[in-house]
Amino acid sequence: MSSEEEKKKKAIFESMSPKRQKRILEKGYEQWDPFRMPKEPPFFSEEDRRARRQIADLVDRFLDHAARRILKAPPSPAYIQSVRDIAFGLARGEERYQAMYDYSVWFAAIAKGADAG
Numbered sequence: 001m002s003s004e005e006e007k008k009k010k011a012i013f014e015s016m017s018p019k020r021q022k023r024i025l026e027k028g029y030e031q032w033d034p035f036r037m038p039k040e041p042p043f044f045s046e047e048d049r050r051a052r053r054q055i056a057d058l059v060d061r062f063l064d065h066a067a068r069r070i071l072k073a074p075p076s077p078a079y080i081q082s083v084r085d086i087a088f089g090l091a092r093g094e095e096r097y098q099a100m101y102d103y104s105v106w107f108a109a110i111a112k113g114a115d116a117g
Contacts, residue, residue: 009034051091059087 089097
């Protein structure tokens with residue numbers, strides 16, 4: 001690294017908060033490269049973008065329904081994030097979200113008095 005780059009690196013470091021400086025020092029100031037280019041975002045095909053948009057549209061429809069019919073108020077940020085998590089988790093086929101869905105369906109049947117086994 002040239003002396004000019006080292007001066008810029010030091011200036012960037014000194015302009016940071018003490019907390020951020022501490023994190024850099026823990027990992028090693030010499031290894032830290034403030035000039036490194038950010039990683040490229042993952043490339044999504046047109047089909048992936050379309051599927052994500054469809055899921056997001058479904059989430060928006062559900063949140064509108066929930067606000068009017070279930071919650072009778074605007075959903076909280078935690079509620080919104082939870083709906084997004086399960087929607088995208090189910091779309092990705094993640095077992096964790098499938099289990100949550102299966103349990104919810106089973107529990108709803110019991111709550112209605114149906115024989116859920």
